[in-house]
Amino acid sequence: MHPLERIVQMARELNDEIISWRRDFHMHPELGYHERRTAGIVAENLRKWGYRVITGVAETGVIGVLRGAEGDKTIALRADMDALPLNEENDVPYRSKVKGVMHACGHDAHVAMLLGAAKILAKIKDELKGNVKLIFQPAEEGGNGAERMIKEGALDDPKVDMIYGLHVWSQIESGRIGIKEGPLLAATGSFSIEVYGKGGHGAYPHQAVDPIVVASSIVVALQSIVSRNVDPIDSAVVSVCTFRAGKAFNVIPDKAFMAGTYRALRKETLNLVVRRIREIADHISRAYGATCDVQTRDITPPTINHPEATKIAKEVAMNIVGEGNILIPSVSMGGEDFAFYLERVPGAFILLGTGNSEKGTMNPHHSPHFDVDEDVLYIGSALYAGLAHAYLTT
Numbered sequence: 226m227h228p229l230e231r232i233v234q235m236a237r238e239l240n241d242e243i244i245s246w247r248r249d250f251h252m253h254p255e256l257g258y259h260e261r262r263t264a265g266i267v268a269e270n271l272r273k274w275g276y277r278v279i280t281g282v283a284e285t286g287v288i289g290v291l292r293g294a295e296g297d298k299t300i301a302l303r304a305d306m307d308a309l310p311l312n313e314e315n316d317v318p319y320r321s322k323v324k325g326v327m328h329a330c331g332h333d334a335h336v337a338m339l340l341g342a343a344k345i346l347a348k349i350k351d352e353l354k355g356n357v358k359l360i361f362q363p364a365e366e367g368g369n370g371a372e373r374m375i376k377e378g379a380l381d382d383p384k385v386d387m388i389y390g391l392h393v394w395s396q397i398e399s400g401r402i403g404i405k406e407g408p409l410l411a412a413t414g415s416f417s418i419e420v421y422g423k424g425g426h427g428a429y430p431h432q433a434v435d436p437i438v439v440a441s442s443i444v445v446a447l448q449s450i451v452s453r454n455v456d457p458i459d460s461a462v463v464s465v466c467t468f469r470a471g472k473a474f475n476v477i478p479d480k481a482f483m484a485g486t487y488r489a490l491r492k493e494t495l496n497l498v499v500r501r502i503r504e505i506a507d508h509i510s511r512a513y514g515a516t517c518d519v520q521t522r523d524i525t526p527p528t529i530n531h532p533e534a535t536k537i538a539k540e541v542a543m544n545i546v547g548e549g550n551i552l553i554p555s556v557s558m559g560g561e562d563f564a565f566y567l568e569r570v571p572g573a574f575i576l577l578g579t580g581n582s583e584k585g586t587m588n589p590h591h592s593p594h595f596d597v598d599e600d601v602l603y604i605g606s607a608l609y610a611g612l613a614h615a616y617l618t619t
């Protein structure tokens with residue numbers, strides 16, 4: 226039997242256990258850097274299966290190391306553990322028991338799938354020529370847990386040579402696997418602009434400097450960054466998502482506030498966008514006799530899959546789900562902190578389709594109706610384990 230066939234079979238046998246882990250995490254979601262219960266369950270299982278376990282990395286992160294028979298190559302497999310601050314609206318038996326917190330991105334499934342892989346790998350460790358390092362990280366959703374895990378040594382001792390991450394994807398048909406070389410997700414950042422004018426009576430605008438007019442002009446001008454400054458072949462986005470000013474219908478306020486997100490597929494483009502946001506806000510404010518304070522914060526780098534790692538992933542995935550079920554996903558302007566690992570170590574971020582229209586699991590990520598098709602989670606476990614096996618047997 227082909228080793229991957231055996232791994233798939235082992236994963237299938239774990240199907241019920243993977244689903245019950247997922248449901249347990251789903252019912253007990255925890256926000257970024259608060260994943261104590263989840264981390265506890267992860268650590269307990271890894272210890273039971275013979276992993277060397279380090280806890281408390283980046284607050285709640287867990288690292289499990291499995292030493293193979295020989296060799297000193299190390300492959301890392303990563304799962305994120307955090308949930309999101311929203312109320313679940315699904316009427317399912319495993320609905321979130323925590324009001325206002327929900328696993329609406331599928332990270333509960335990631336933890337369950339990686340636990341499944343951990344159990345499989347522990348059973349076949351004598352075949353592995355090298356080490357497997359499992360990275361269960363906190364706070365992917367805006368908390369840059371990956372960056373902190375790296376700072377606290379997640380990629381050292383043993384030094385990681387290759388890394389893979391997996392994300393369930395509701396926009397891909399259930400059971401299919403999306404793999405793409407090169408850019409997959411955007412570099413992301415956030416900005417805020419506060420415009421300072423001069424308040425006054427709504428009837429006497431000539432005595433005031435109206436920050437609402439200034440800020441509105443800035444909002445409009447920001448739209449020209451993507452359309453006029455960025456190469457049309459390249460990709461970027463600037464969205465103002467918050468706008469606040471004033472309290473009364475007849476009072477011109479003295480300041481206006483806006484905040485939003487900027488994204489691009491290339492770092493150079495991201496830098497250009499940031500420079501233009503600052504220039505536009507500054508110059509427009511000055512043109513109107515106002516001043517402003519601009520804050521920008523780069524969040525994640527772009528997620529760029531390495532060619533060699535992508536090639537290995539494609540081969541392994543093909544042997545698990547068949548060539549016809551492999552697809553090249555379209556690039557998205559969403560962001561992922563897995564990008565921090567890929568900046569330092571070769572690897573790839575892979576998408577596992579969990580969208581099934583009959584089961585109603587096609588709702589977008591971060592929606593209160595988000596859910597995954599649990600019947601394909603064993604594929605994720607097989608993929609994680611298969612990647613480690615492939616990398617450590619050649």
Ligand SMILES: [Zn+2]
Pocket residue numbers: 329330366590591
């Ligand atoms: Zn998310």
Ligand SMILES: [Zn+2]
Pocket residue numbers: 330331332365392
């Ligand atoms: Zn996510």
